[in-house]
Amino acid sequence: MIAVIPNADALDLFCVGLNHETSPLEVRDALVLNDEEVALAIRALRERGGASEAMVISTCNRTEVYARGATVENPHAFVAEILREIKGTDLTGRDARFLYTYREPDSVRHLFRVACGLDSQVLGEPQITGQVKDALSLAGRLGGSGPVIERLLDAALRASKRARTETGIGRGPISSAYAGVSLASKVLGGLADKRVLVIGAGEMAGLAARHFVDAGVTRFMVANRSRERGEAFGATISARVVSLEALPVVLPGADIVVAATSAPDCVVTDATVRNAMKIRKNRPLLFLDLAVPRDVDPLVARLPNVFLHDLDALGVLVAQSLAQRRAEIPKVEAIIEVEVSRFLRWHRSLAVKPTVTAFRGHFERIAREEMARHKGRFREQDQAALEALVHGIVQKLLHHPTTRLTRADQDGRDGIARIDAVRDLFGIDPEEEDPNANR
Amino acid sequence: MHPFTPLLTTFLPVLYALSVAGYVRIYVAEPGTSEGSTSQRWGPMLLRAAVVVHILYLTTRGFTEGHLPLASVYDFLSATGLALAAAYLYVETRGGIRTTGVFVLPFVFFLQVVSSAYGQGAGILKPRIQPIWFELHTLTAVLGYGAFTVSAIYGILFLLLYHDIKANRLSFFYRRMPPLETLGRMNVSAASAGLALLGLAICMGVGWARLAGVHLLADPKTWLTIAAWMVLAFSVLAYHRLGWRGPLAVYALLAGFSTLILSRFAVDLFFHSFHTFR
Numbered sequence: 001m002i003a004v005i006p007n008a009d010a011l012d013l014f015c016v017g018l019n020h021e022t023s024p025l026e027v028r029d030a031l032v033l034n035d036e037e038v039a040l041a042i043r044a045l046r047e048r049g050g051a052s053e054a055m056v057i058s059t060c061n062r063t064e065v066y067a068r069g070a071t072v073e074n075p076h077a078f079v080a081e082i083l084r085e086i087k088g089t090d091l092t093g094r095d096a097r098f099l100y101t102y103r104e105p106d107s108v109r110h111l112f113r114v115a116c117g118l119d120s121q122v123l124g125e126p127q128i129t130g131q132v133k134d135a136l137s138l139a140g141r142l143g144g145s146g147p148v149i150e151r152l153l154d155a156a157l158r159a160s161k162r163a164r165t166e167t168g169i170g171r172g173p174i175s176s177a178y179a180g181v182s183l184a185s186k187v188l189g190g191l192a193d194k195r196v197l198v199i200g201a202g203e204m205a206g207l208a209a210r211h212f213v214d215a216g217v218t219r220f221m222v223a224n225r226s227r228e229r230g231e232a233f234g235a236t237i238s239a240r241v242v243s244l245e246a247l248p249v250v251l252p253g254a255d256i257v258v259a260a261t262s263a264p265d266c267v268v269t270d271a272t273v274r275n276a277m278k279i280r281k282n283r284p285l286l287f288l289d290l291a292v293p294r295d296v297d298p299l300v301a302r303l304p305n306v307f308l309h310d311l312d313a314l315g316v317l318v319a320q321s322l323a324q325r326r327a328e329i330p331k332v333e334a335i336i337e338v339e340v341s342r343f344l345r346w347h348r349s350l351a352v353k354p355t356v357t358a359f360r361g362h363f364e365r366i367a368r369e370e371m372a373r374h375k376g377r378f379r380e381q382d383q384a385a386l387e388a389l390v391h392g393i394v395q396k397l398l399h400h401p402t403t404r405l406t407r408a409d410q411d412g413r414d415g416i417a418r419i420d421a422v423r424d425l426f427g428i429d430p431e432e433e434d435p436n437a438n439r
Numbered sequence: 440m441h442p443f444t445p446l447l448t449t450f451l452p453v454l455y456a457l458s459v460a461g462y463v464r465i466y467v468a469e470p471g472t473s474e475g476s477t478s479q480r481w482g483p484m485l486l487r488a489a490v491v492v493h494i495l496y497l498t499t500r501g502f503t504e505g506h507l508p509l510a511s512v513y514d515f516l517s518a519t520g521l522a523l524a525a526a527y528l529y530v531e532t533r534g535g536i537r538t539t540g541v542f543v544l545p546f547v548f549f550l551q552v553v554s555s556a557y558g559q560g561a562g563i564l565k566p567r568i569q570p571i572w573f574e575l576h577t578l579t580a581v582l583g584y585g586a587f588t589v590s591a592i593y594g595i596l597f598l599l600l601y602h603d604i605k606a607n608r609l610s611f612f613y614r615r616m617p618p619l620e621t622l623g624r625m626n627v628s629a630a631s632a633g634l635a636l637l638g639l640a641i642c643m644g645v646g647w648a649r650l651a652g653v654h655l656l657a658d659p660k661t662w663l664t665i666a667a668w669m670v671l672a673f674s675v676l677a678y679h680r681l682g683w684r685g686p687l688a689v690y691a692l693l694a695g696f697s698t699l700i701l702s703r704f705a706v707d708l709f710f711h712s713f714h715t716f717r
Contacts, residue, residue, distance in 0.1 A: 183609075186618050281684070282682045284620070284685065304686060309607065316607065
């Protein structure tokens with residue numbers, strides 16, 4: 001049974017989860033949550049944990065639970081219990097080490113690092129941004145997200161966007177297939193009007209073809225030993241499909257050749273390429289040999305305007321990109337710190353007492369300024385009466401809003417939204433508040 | 440001499456030197472990173488300023504002297520530098536590629552330094568040259584030389600990148616260069632433009648010679664230039680019609696450019712020609 005503490009800090013945001021660094025693949029696989037399971041987790045966090053807002057990010061490399069305002073004493077144990085109930089995987093005892101727990105502000109910083117790709121298995125990979133967006137969208141549909149988590153995700157995605165535009169964290173190829181596309185762009189320039197011949201219909205061929213589709217290529221040909229498999233693969237990229245025997249016929253029409261078969265011998269011979277180059281009047285031809293053993297005769301590399309690159313060569317590009325990305329980490333960390341500080345300033349400003357103080361102070365300051373401005377228009381003996389009148393009007397105007405604001409922390413998400421709206425409407429800047437005010 | 444001329448003569452090489460430094464900074468910065476992102480703007484800005492000042496300088500001299508300032512070899516160098524800088528700016532603006540500036544602009548700087556250092560007061564026309572023909576003929580020739588120089592520089596960059604890619608040397612230089620196809624296209628396009636401009640210059644020169652009764656065949660500069668133009672014309676034609684691609688096309692254009700340079704400078708050194716500047 002998990003202990004519940006009724007007076008827990010309503011603004012605290014915790015994160016409990018596991019990722020590729022803390023847990024083995026089989027544990028991560030066992031804890032991937034589908035939409036229904038995410039719904040169960042969010043419901044448990046809200047109903048049993050007292051969280052006013054909750055969200056779950058679940059991908060092949062991480063499962064993380066974020067909750068705000070939960071009243072549980074030990075979030076680590078509480079989330080482990082929820083995961084055991086939903087997935088049947090016990091993360092107590094020795095396996096408790098797979099889970100990490102962050103409390104604010106580390107939980108905020110961790111989410112920003114995740115969104116920026118610093119916590120990804122492949123540094124700076126872009127898919128995580130979409131996965132974070134999806135997690136927020138799902139939490140919204142399930143009634144888990146609220147003003148704070150939405151603002152948190154907005155800030156995290158802004159940090160991610162800044163990291164990707166202001167630094168090189170997302171630049172350069174990080175897989176051999178994508179390195180092939182990068183190399184093709186370097187040799188041939190724009191790829192939109194180029195024709196790609198894919199030899200083979202396996203996983204690597206499919207991956208490379210998808211990268212070329214993303215790069216704007218629309219004209220594909222597929223050559224495969226098995227006609228049926230080739231047709232099935234060709235249909236996914238709208239390709240013309242031919243047999244391997246037709247290679248000498250179709251090769252002159254290709255600008256890029258992706259070879260990824262499991263054939264034991266070379267599929268593309270030196271003589272075939274020589275003939276093709278004659279027909280294509282020496283226009284450049286790029287071979288990306290992604291097969292082991294190799295599909296393209298290494299001798300073709302000696303022909304003018306023929307570029308042959310195998311997995312080793314593409315691996316060089318991948319290694320360079322990763323080194324380049326690692327060098328960008330300090331710049332991304334700096335962006336994250338700025339965005340985390342900005343978010344935390346806003347989050348702390350949601351505390352009731354400083355908001356009420358700032359709200360009242362805002363009106364009283366306006367009243368004082370206006371009285372000072374018009375002082376000369378009234379007689380000396382009327383000044384006291386004037387001050388009493390203005391003060392009375394201000395107090396009357398502020399009475400109901402102040403009462404409602406004071407109760408905001410008892411009204412959960414509506415209360416937070418109310419405080420945020422008041423700050424927004426009256427332009428109350430967290431920077432101008434008394435730093436010693438209690439939360 | 441206009442009072443501003445000495446000032447601009449000194450100021451121009453300084454401006455070009457600063458732009459070269461700016462482009463070195465761009466080249467050294469790791470592509471795709473934020474490194475030097477703010478300081479990467481001042482190189483192109485300085486180059487634009489240098490080109491404007493250069494035009495101002497030549498215009499001032501043109502008004503002061505009453506003709507285009509193309510009467511000495513030093514004027515020719517300065518104008519070729521301007522043509523080169525302007526051609527590079529055109530390429531940069533169209534292609535958005537700044538990493539090649541470091542290979543082009545040192546030539547501009549060098550040409551302007553030589554012109555500024557040795558060209559003072561060397562702008563007097565020979566009496567037999569008719570100004571209007573001379574000016575049009577020399578102007579198109581200067582622009583043609585500028586275009587061919589751009590072509591040659593991009594051709595050399597093409598060869599370096601081509602061999603790097605073939606040999607899997609995908610490192611510092613590779614990461615900073617535009618696509619090979621772009622370098623090849625720049626090489627041929629600039630040569631085509633140069634061919635048209637130099638062709639025009641030759642035609643105007645021939646027209647002027649016929650009117651003036653000058654025997655062109657006796658002038659080594661003329662036949663060397665025509666020979667270079669024919670080599671270059673054949674190279675461009677071979678690219679379009681015979682499928683000369685890649686290194687072959689570049690080597691052919693470089694051969695033509697070398698002949699052209701030979702015709703320009705060797706004639707001044709070894710032959711007597713009516714093209715010889717003072």
